[in-house]
Amino acid sequence: MSNIVFDLALRNVRRHFLRSVLAAIGIVIGVIAITSLGMMGANMTLSITETLSANSDIIKVTPDSGGGGGMMMGPGGGSGSGSDEDEYIDDDQLKDIMQAASPNTVIPVYSEREDISVGDREGSATIYGLAEEDVPVFLTAANGTLLKSTSSALVGPGLVERYDIKIGSRIEIGDEDSDEGTSTVRVVGILEERGMTYDISTDNAIVVSDRWFTSFFGGEGEYDEVIIKMDDITEIEEVEEAIDDSLNRRDDEVTISDASGMLDSITSSITTLTSMMTGIGAVSLLVAAVSIFNVMMMSVTERIREIGILRSIGTRRSMVRRMFLYEAFILGVVGAGIGAVLSIFIGYLVVVGMVGTTAYFFTVDSLIYVPYGMAIGIVICVLSGVYPAWKAADLDPIQALATE
Structure with a gap:
C-alpha cells in the first residue's frame, strides 16, 4: 500500500508539472544561496587560518x-x-x-x-x-x-x-x-x-x-x-x-x-558575517516554503473528490496524510538536488571572486555545506506540507464525495 501511495503522490506532481517546478525553484535558489555562502565563509576561514598559522612563531x-x-x-x-x-x-x-x-x-x-x-x-x-x-x-x-x-x-x-x-x-x-x-x-x-x-x-x-x-x-x-x-x-x-x-x-x-589572537578575531568576524549572509539567503527558503504551502493547499482543494473516494474504499487517514507529505518530499528532493549541483558551480565562482583561491574548495570543511543545504531544503518542503496533509486527511469522506 505504501508504494501505491507514493505512486499517487508522484503522479500528482507530474500532472501539475509546471506548478511543481515553479514551487521547486524557490528551494533551488535557497539551497544555492545557503550552500554558496557557507562555502565562501569556509574557504575564507581556511585561507586566513593557513596564512596566519605561518606566522604563529x-x-x-x-x-x-x-x-x-x-x-x-x-x-x-x-x-x-x-x-x-x-x-x-x-x-x-x-x-x-x-x-x-x-x-x-x-x-x-x-x-x-x-x-x-x-x-x-x-x-x-x-x-x-x-x-x-x-x-x-x-x-x-x-x-x-x-x-x-x-x-x-x-x-x-x-x-x-x-x-x-x-x-x-x-x-x-x-x-x-x-x-x-x-x-x-x-x-x-x-x-x-x-x-x-x-x-x-x-x-x-x-x-x-x-x-x-x-x-x-x-x-x-x-x-x-x-x-x-x-x-x-x-x-x-x-x-x-x-x-x-x-x-x-x-x-x-x-x-x-x-597571531593567535588575530586569527581568533578574524575567524569570529568571518563566522558572524557568513551567518548573517546565510540568514539573508534563508529568506529565499522562507519564500519557497510559502510557495510549497500554497501549492499543497491548492492540491488539496482540487482533489477533494479524489480524497473522498480514497477514504470511502478504506484508505486510512495516515495513508492520505502520507501521500501529501510524499508530494512535498518529492518537491524538496528535486529542488534540493538541483540546487546542490548548481551550488557547486556557483559556489566555485563565488569563492574565486571573494577569496581569490580555490585551494580549499574541495575539502570536507567546504563541501559539507552541500548536504547541509540539501537537508535544509528538504526539511523546509516537508514542514510546508504538514498542514495541507493534515487538512486532507481530516476531510469527511461523505462531504468530499458530494463535492463537485
Whole structure:
C-alpha cells in the first residue's frame, strides 16, 4: 500500500508539472544561496587560518596607544593600554624587550607612510626601515637580491604591478614641499608575495635599510614596532609574560600580541558575517516554503473528490496524510538536488571572486555545506506540507464525495 501511495503522490506532481517546478525553484535558489555562502565563509576561514598559522612563531610589540589606566590584554594574551604618551618604542625599551625575549631573534622596525613617484607615476606607499641583517629573517626576494647598500630598496609585488617597477628602477620618496624633501632609492629586489601576515605587510610596501630610513625621516632609535621571531612557539606565552612584566609593571608602555589572537578575531568576524549572509539567503527558503504551502493547499482543494473516494474504499487517514507529505518530499528532493549541483558551480565562482583561491574548495570543511543545504531544503518542503496533509486527511469522506 505504501508504494501505491507514493505512486499517487508522484503522479500528482507530474500532472501539475509546471506548478511543481515553479514551487521547486524557490528551494533551488535557497539551497544555492545557503550552500554558496557557507562555502565562501569556509574557504575564507581556511585561507586566513593557513596564512596566519605561518606566522604563529611571531610576537609583535607596539607602542601603547593609551586609553586609560588598567590592564588590557592584547590579542595574544599580552597587555596594552595605559597613559604613556610616546608613540614609539625607544632604545631603552628595546633593550628590555631583547633581554626578556632572549635568545629569540628581536627585530626593531621603522615605518612611515610617504609619497612616492616612479617615472611619471605618483602615489604613496608604506616605507619600512630594517637593519640589513634582519631582512633575511622573514623576507625573501622573488627576483634580484636583498638589501646591498644604504640607497638600495626592496619592493612588494603589489607596487611592482601598479607602478611597473623592475630591478634597477629608481623610486623617488618624499614631497618636494615637505621639510624632508625627496630622496631616491634603487630597486635591487622584488619580494615574494606574502599575503596577509602578522609581522609587516610588504606586498604593497618598500623596504629600505634602517640607516637610510633614519637619515631621511629622522627618529633614530624611535621604533614603530618590534618583531620577535620565536625559536620555539611553545614558549610564546612565557616570553609575552616576561615582556609584559618588564615594560608594563608600573605603566602600560607597550601592547603585546601574537597571531593567535588575530586569527581568533578574524575567524569570529568571518563566522558572524557568513551567518548573517546565510540568514539573508534563508529568506529565499522562507519564500519557497510559502510557495510549497500554497501549492499543497491548492492540491488539496482540487482533489477533494479524489480524497473522498480514497477514504470511502478504506484508505486510512495516515495513508492520505502520507501521500501529501510524499508530494512535498518529492518537491524538496528535486529542488534540493538541483540546487546542490548548481551550488557547486556557483559556489566555485563565488569563492574565486571573494577569496581569490580555490585551494580549499574541495575539502570536507567546504563541501559539507552541500548536504547541509540539501537537508535544509528538504526539511523546509516537508514542514510546508504538514498542514495541507493534515487538512486532507481530516476531510469527511461523505462531504468530499458530494463535492463537485
